[in-house]
Amino acid sequence: MTKVFETISERKHEQVVYCNDPSSGLKAIIAIHSTALGPALGGCRMYPYKNEEDALVDVLRLSRGMTYKASIANLNLGGGKAVIIADPEKDKSEVLLRSFGKFVDSLNGKYITAEDVGMSVHDMEYIRMETKHVTGIKRAMGGSGDPSILTALGLYIGMQAALKKKLNILNIKGLKVGIQGLGKVGYYLCNHLKDGGAEIYGYDVDKDKLNRATEDFGLIPVSNDELLSMDLDIFSPCALGAIVNPNSIKTLKCSIIAGAANNQLEKETRDSKLLLKKGIMYVPDYVINSGGLMNVANELQGYNQEKARYQVEGIYHILMRIFDYAIANDISTLKAANHLAERRISEFVKWNHKWMK
């Protein structure tokens, strides 16, 4: 028991809820990292964790990440996340999802759930039957639909900010961009890059996804090794985490890394330093991929796509501020983003405290 409390205290979480319902088979953990800026919003992941400890560590790490993402995105939201310990292929059922919805509802809006790995928009509809504290519902049901569209737009806008800062280039025309992962975000990104006149290179383990992007956008298919070692203006990881590590940094020949994948750096401090030394600009993943969060957050006030797009366009200015702060303080862009996210929270807490007196 003591170990669980120690683990929770390490990352300063406000509350961790264990959800156990033998009648539906639900075993889940909801972690609320911070509600300083507002209700804790974050997706629910369904995964067959080896043991409960792994599930706890994952939900604590992910929920803390959401606090930073919401803060830097200027949203009035805190950070939370949930994990259901189950195999989405075998264990998913209406009662299991509705049971999870009941636990979410019991928190009275302190935690708001959404889709994540192993969950779908359709699953959110079952959760919605038990609680209104859920986002990522279909457009037809009054929700915000697929977040990947605005995640890709934010990614494209973030690339423009990085090009301006790093290379003083205002136009992506003729520049070489290499994309790893041509799933939902990678595909929509190709669309923007084609419109902007970029030369697009890409790789996906799934041949169909690769062929689709080749046919639709004239992408030039390459192998993964080629992608990691070719001359590129921008390398865009849109598949996996931990892809930026000492091995790949050795071979990378790009000016900028700007992708949607979460946790791209294998070890934040070590790899940020290696990139700085090599002169490669790293655009912090949780900032450049925050378009999806902005999109679902909009649902809370009644979804308005125009407003969501306007917010996503603001990623340009958020990144410029981070780049300037990093240069002024001689720190990595990731550290700069973390500092600014923490500063917004602490300034808000101080200000709010004054008004509560």
Ligand code: NAD
């Ligand atoms: P997706 O599952 O639709 O696409 C991922 C693609 O990566 C798939 O086509 C898959 O075949 C490919 N892939 C897997 N392993 C690979 C490998 N070793 N090499 C090359 N390709 C590989 O996911 P997505 O929604 O497009 O998201 C992409 C990334 O961005 C994920 O890491 C996700 O967590 C992150 N992200 C997505 C969103 C969003 O709105 N979808 C928001 C924030 C972050």
